[in-house]
Amino acid sequence: MASQHEVVAENLQGTVSKNLQDLLQELKSDRKKHLQEGARLQEQLKQSSQMLEKAKRKYEKAHSDAERSLENYRKADADINLSRAEVEKHRIVMNGKVQQCEEAKNEYAAQLQTYNNHQTEFFSQSMPQVFQGLQEMDERRILKTQESVFQCAEIEKNVIPIINTCIEGIAKAAGNINPTQDSKAVVERHKSGFPIPEDVQFEDLSQGQPVDPAHSSPAAHITTPSSTLKGGTVSGKSKKRGGIFGLFGSSKVDDQKEDFSDLPPTQRRRKLQQKIDSIKKEMSKEQSEREGILKLKDVYANNQALGDPSTLDKKIEENSQKLETLTRELQKYEGYMADAEGKTGSSNSLPGRRNSASEDSHSLSTSGSGDTPHTQQVSAPGTPANQHNVYQPIDGDEEGEDEFDIFPVIGRCRALYPFEAINDGSVPMGENEDMQILEQDQGDGWTRVRKNDGSEGFVPTSYIECHYYDVDQV
Known part of the structure; x- marks a missing residue:
């Protein structure tokens, strides 16, 4: 189920998110362009309005000057004390002012017409086009968002069958839960293997029977939830009962011994088996690494251009030492297992596997000599990794295969x-x-x-x- 959520996240990030990011950049650019165009049109209309106001003030001033010069001329013409030359001078000034007033009037009228044209164009054509562009841009944004939502739904829809299968598996696993079997598994896990204590014998002191200190008190045979005295022996030593009785006792646990001899028999065998399996798994891993080094050494030996085979000798020696150490550990714990099971002997070696670093070194040296070269396969992408327990025959193996081939x-x-x-x-x-x-x-x-x-x-x-x-x- 988690892998399907990863698939959804990858598809959303690879398609939907990328498309939305591209759309965002495009919308930012278009919006900036439309807003700049609207601001430019507003500035033009503002400049036209300022020029109209300037022309109007100029016309008002010229008209006031013309009215004043006309009034002065009329006064001069009516004054009998003024000479004809002075009256003519007032008339010339009046004519000049009247002409300037007419020019200012014409300029004001022309500027007013220009402003009215700009204003009509601004409100009827220019700004509507800007707003139309912004509206189309927003509609394109909504459409792309709709497509992205559809894509998200389709991506989720594609993984729903697999997720439903996972959910059905979860429900099926929950339905397979059996409390009785689970409780039995807990009981089986905590079984100690100790026998039930014998009945306490009556000691008749009047008959002169000797008192056994080990049986002088009934408490020596009473089974408590936390421990039982003389419940059983391992290697001749008295042991405390553990297992499920430990659930009711103290949670403090002492350091376990290497051979787990401080545990009850059944739990000891289980711990030893787990340790043996862990060692075998580690040996399998080291053996796999050893095979890889062998193959690489053969490749270097056949083609010196790829590398020097002698550079791998140190790794081969370290690997052989690890295998030898693991082999000794395995023999030791198999001996502990044999002691726990009451057997007289223990397995001293693994079948089909070499038990010493010298034999490993010998097999490595012979394999590198060119008698039986190992084949190095190059896998295509997606091919299962070669870290599984698949081994090629090694020089020195009598049968040509070992237990790891089965x-x-x-x-x-x-x-x-x-x-x-x-x-x-x-x-x-x-x-x-x-x-x-x-x-x-x-x-x-x-x-x-x-x-x-x-x-x-x-x-x-x-x-x-x-x-x-x-x-x-x-």
Whole structure:
């Protein structure tokens, strides 16, 4: 389910978000252009209004001067004391003022006509065009937003079937919960393996029976929720009962011993088995790394241009030392297991695996000599990683293969979706096809399976529903 949410997020970021960001930049540019055009038209109308006001003031001043000069001329013409030359002078001044007034009047009339034309054009054509552009821009924004919403819905719609399948799986898993079986699993996990204490014997002191300090008090045989004295022995030592009784006692836990001998028998065997499995898993990992170094060394030996084979000797030696250390650890814990199970002997070696660093070094040296070169396969993108336990025969192996070439069945799986094998090592599968699990996902997203026709290979882990046997045994 989380992977589908990631798919939704990637699609939204790759398509919807990118388109919206491009649209945002385009709308910003268009809006700026329209607003600048509107501001320019307003400035033109304002300048035309200022010129009209200036022409009007000029006309008013010229008209006032003409009226004043006309009044002066009339007074001079009526005054009998003034000479004819002075009257003529007043007449010339009056004519000049009247002419200036007419010119100012004509200029004012022309400027008024220009302003009226600009104002009519501004309110009937220019600004409506600007507003129309802004409206079309906003409609385009709304349309693109609508398309983005449709895209989001389509992306969500595409993953709904898969999410519904996941939800059905969750509901199915919840329906498979069985309280009785779960409680039995808890009881099984906390079983101690100690026998039930024997009845306390009556001690008749009147008959002269000796008093046994170990049985002198009934408290020595009383089973308490936290511990039981003399409940059992491991290696001849008295042990305290643990397991489920520890649920009612103190939560303080002392440091466990290396061989887990401080635990009850059943829990000790379980802990030892877990430790053995952990060591085997680590050995498998180191063996896989060793095989990779071997192949790389063979490649360097066949083509010196790629690298010097001697540079890998240190890594090979370190890997051999790790394998030898793990082998000794495995032998030690197998001995502890044999002691816990009461066996006389323990396994000293792993079948089909070399037990010393010298044999590993010998196999490494012989493999690098060119007698049996290892093949280095180059996988296409998406091919299952080679970190799974798939090994090539190594010089020095008598049978040519070891225990890691045989994969036991560890569970079953069902295909949730069909898959077409397009890479080496993968196998195709149909929807709802049942298969056996041979190897868990090692972190590369692939799981090794075996089909009903016997073919084996890798399939995507996210395409199958897994059910492991070891989960049922817990």
